[in-house]
């Protein structure tokens with residue numbers, strides 16, 4: 001039943017987590033093993049349904065911790081480096097076994113002869129790298145399960161904060177945060193929200209094998225702020241790009257984030273400032289945000305990298321161009337974001353670099369500039385253009401979609417109200 005019994009004689013008993021009560025350890029291992037063999041038996045049964053010779057495999061699982069290496073995991077499981085090399089030199093995705101991350105689970109299957117028959121690397125609930133032995137050696141295959149998304153509805157009335165109301169409506173904080181993000185371009189959830197404001201949201205609940213395990217995207221949402229109705233619909237255009245639009249096709253977003261970092265302003269835009277290092281009057285053509293080194297910096301808008309590298313006193317810097325008249329600049333980075341180089345495209349909100357203290361600075365911070373036709377503007381007060389609406393060529397397709405979504409939102413609301421009324425009657 002337990003691994004240590006199955007693998008008697010192999011030096012793997014120390015691989016079991018050290019628990020205070022051996023009974024608990026055994027129980028856990030046993031149930032884990034059963035789950036494993038159940039999965040494998042189904043797979044084998046479907047693969048070799050003709051033969052009922054499916055060999056019985058014994059699985060042992062390890063939760064990967066930081067500091068573990070593939071070699072040490074193989075050794076703990078009772079297999080030497082020669083076997084490990086055979087596995088990672090296998091066909092297909094087998095070599096991907098070399099990329100391990102803490103928190104993932106690795107499982108080794110041993111056949112009746114004590115030989116390694118398969119290795120499973122479970123990267124997440126949805127993704128597993130499955131490596132199995134065949135006549136020629138090992139072969140790896142990445143299996144990605146696709147969860148089923150079912151729409152769900154929640155609604156609430158705000159008494160204190162959005163988060164309290166959302167929690168009472170059965171929403172997770174993450175979902176509430178996403179909703180605030182969708183409407184956050186027009187509504188300040190700290191200052192603008194009033195008692196009596198209402199929200200309705202249709203979102204995805206994700207199921208795997210009929211069991212709910214997470215929530216997905218918000219599909220549509222309505223927020224009534226001081227009597228004003230705001231509706232956002234998630235629309236996927238014919239290129240496959242998804243974004244939130246109001247039912248008339250205008251974007252919920254602005255073309256630029258007001259602040260490209262989650263941090264406080266340490267030095268505002270000021271054309272008369274005395275420079276902190278040079279001690280002469282020198283305009284401060286941007287806004288400084290103090291943040292710990294390594295804090296991610298976001299692209300303020302969709303655009304293209306015009307410059308990525310070292311730029312004198314600015315240190316490690318990224319300059320983005322947005323359309324033909326606006327540029328944004330991000331200075332004093334510790335390092336650039338992944339894939340950020342001259343000419344590459346960036347999406348709004350994408351991490352383009354990390355806070356540092358490169359260049360002429362007194363401490364780690366982001367220096368952020370917003371320029372229109374080359375002239376510096378105060379990014380905190382400048383009028384920001386709206387993001388692009390649904391293109392004209394897609395308007396017919398979008399309108400049909402929007403009508404359906406708004407109708408669906410109403411159906412949910414009515415159903416919800418009737419349910420609430422029925423519950424009131426029953427009480």
Ligand SMILES: [Zn+2]
Pocket residue numbers: 267284286287288366367368
């Ligand atoms: Zn600055």
